[in-house]
Amino acid sequence: MNADGTKPPPPPPPSATADRIDPALRRLTFTLIVGALAVIFDTTIMSVAIDGLAGKLHTSLATTQWVTTGYLLALSATMPAVGWAQSVLGGKRLWIAGLGMFFIGSLLCAAAWNVQSLIAFRVVQGIGGGTMMVLMFTLVMQVAKGRNIGKAMSLITVPTALGPISGPVIGGAILHLGDWRWIFLFNVPFCLVGGYLAWRNLPADGPQPGTRTRLDAVGMLLLSPAIAAVIYGLTQLAGSDGLAGLKVALPLIGGLALLVGYVWWALRRGPDALLDIRLFRHRALASSTALVFLTGAALYGTMLLLPLYWQQVRGESALGAALLLIPTGVGALLSRALAGRYMDRFGSRPVAIAAFVLTFAATVPFGFVTASTSNLALMAVLFVRGVGLGGAMIAIMGAAFVGLEPQEFPAAAGISRVAQQVGASMGVAVLVMILQRASAGAHTPAALASGFGDAFWWSAAFTAAAVPLCLLLPGRPSPQPQVHNPTPAEESTEV
Missing domain, CATH: 1.20.1250.20 (MFS general substrate transporter like domains)
Incomplete structure (x- = not known):
């Protein structure tokens, strides 16, 4: 009984509390989605733009494919180091840094004067995009604290669903109606708004006591080139002599050898490895x-x-x-x-x-x-x-x-x-x-x-x-x- 003699209200039913998404998590997810849309749209727009870019840049389709391949290699090689970078900078600062790099890369791509400069600037985009694609899942799971994982995933995967709907349509419309440079300028509003929301909404954090802040340099030199080599070998598989072709076999064998070396190294290093494979x-x-x-x-x-x-x-x-x-x-x-x-x-x-x-x-x-x-x-x-x-x-x-x-x-x-x-x-x-x-x-x-x-x-x-x-x-x-x-x-x- 309460002090005034009335009966206290019953606790809320589990269905009203356990399954409810924390408003802070919703705000965080919305903030991350706005920034991530720049990366998702950029990737899906490029899926229909390569053939048109080859003609507009007056170069071969094989050379233009490196606009995608270079981005993909940079994206993939960056991903293993994101956990370490977060332990050093904190999630908020790393997200803003990754988004800022993607923003700068987008502007540089729009200003590219030939296909070679465009490929180089796409690498800058890839480093920022790789950072964001890993970090967004980490931040959501850390705020959710392992609860309602399904609902949290349903929120954070919005860009993955929106990309295939809108990206190719936007890319096709840009190439049909306007200049190819708008493929990259289209990212700018998402980067600017996403950066402002991140500065305002993401919880301030930094290096946590007891977390790993020293880079596993050996692991980085083994794992990132291994991933890049394997992906490069796979991209060369089409149009070659198959696995027997040197453009395929050499990077695949080299990448797999580096991967085996990383597994050996990571098992010895344990939780201090770049990615703890245990x-x-x-x-x-x-x-x-x-x-x-x-x-x-x-x-x-x-x-x-x-x-x-x-x-x-x-x-x-x-x-x-x-x-x-x-x-x-x-x-x-x-x-x-x-x-x-x-x-x-x-x-x-x-x-x-x-x-x-x-x-x-x-x-x-x-x-x-x-x-x-x-x-x-x-x-x-x-x-x-x-x-x-x-x-x-x-x-x-x-x-x-x-x-x-x-x-x-x-x-x-x-x-x-x-x-x-x-x-x-x-x-x-x-x-x-x-x-x-x-x-x-x-x-x-x-x-x-x-x-x-x-x-x-x-x-x-x-x-x-x-x-x-x-x-x-x-x-x-x-x-x-x-x-x-x-x-x-x-x-x-x-x-």
């Missing part, structure tokens, strides 16, 4: 990493095939092909909240299994694609595929943080993002190589469509391989204890 003893992180790799291959490889199919087989323009891709992003955007809610309630495992089965079922029809398949039917299938991919990404990326301590979040985020990047590079390289070989000598739309069908079957295989791995993901989470804070009246009656 975290793979957590089954959730290990299985999540494998699934993120496969999903990167299935998602990004198919994202390259689809616009090529509509342009080469159906004669669509870059803008027309981009508009036909919108259902994928819409499906991914709509599935986020539901996937996050069910992940928190039932665990990652059932959500991921259902999502991958749905994705596989929606990829198989593209194996039968022809030169006259209905665009409406394909768009309907793409919507279903987007629903599946959106749910899968939330379940498997959220699973990477289950059971980890907050100080382990930066390493887990770095491992997850690197796996996705390498998987994406492998998926693109393998599917393009298959497409080129399957369509070699094809001179009719029907023959070209058959080659695309073969490549889509491989994409379906990547998805199917993920289903059994989902069984290793965490199941139903343990119920979290509810803490009821007594009112002052209640406290006055305690003895």
Whole structure:
């Protein structure tokens, strides 16, 4: 009873407290999303801009591809060091620094005078973008404190869903209506607004007592070149003699050798390694990493095939092909909240299994694609595929943080993002190589469509391989204890 003799109000039901997203987390997530949209849009816009850039810069397509390759290598090589950089600078300052570097790189790209300068400035962009892509997941998980991981993931993956919807359309419109330099100037408002919001909303922090502040230089010299070499080798796989080609074999062998050397070094160094690979003893992180790799291959490889199919087989323009891709992003955007809610309630495992089965079922029809398949039917299938991919990404990326301590979040985020990047590079390289070989000598739309069908079957295989791995993901989470804070009246009656 209260002091006035009235009955104290009952504590709020668990459903009203445990599942509620902290307003501070929502504010933090919105702030990070605004800045991250610059990186996501830039990546997806470039996916439809390379062919147009080659003509506008009066250079070959092979040379222009380095505008993407250079950015990708810088992005990937930067990711392993983000955890160390955060321990030195703090999350807020590192986010603003990464966003600032991406902003400067965007301005420099817009001012580029030839393809060589554009490639160099894209490297600057890649360093900033790689920092942001790892840090955004770390900051969200640290503020969420491991609670409601599914809902937190559904918030932070908004840019991933918006990018495929808007990026290719924006890129196609810019190349159709304006100067190519606007591809990079388009990033500027997001960088400026995102920087202001970060300065205002991100919690001030700095080096924490007891955290690692000395750079693992040996690990950096082993791991970053290893990732860059492997990704470079994969980018050279298409259009070569296969794995036997020197442009493929040398970087892949060298990268794998450096990777083996890093594993040996990291096991000796333990938690002071650049990325603590001992975290793979957590089954959730290990299985999540494998699934993120496969999903990167299935998602990004198919994202390259689809616009090529509509342009080469159906004669669509870059803008027309981009508009036909919108259902994928819409499906991914709509599935986020539901996937996050069910992940928190039932665990990652059932959500991921259902999502991958749905994705596989929606990829198989593209194996039968022809030169006259209905665009409406394909768009309907793409919507279903987007629903599946959106749910899968939330379940498997959220699973990477289950059971980890907050100080382990930066390493887990770095491992997850690197796996996705390498998987994406492998998926693109393998599917393009298959497409080129399957369509070699094809001179009719029907023959070209058959080659695309073969490549889509491989994409379906990547998805199917993920289903059994989902069984290793965490199941139903343990119920979290509810803490009821007594009112002052209640406290006055305690003895």
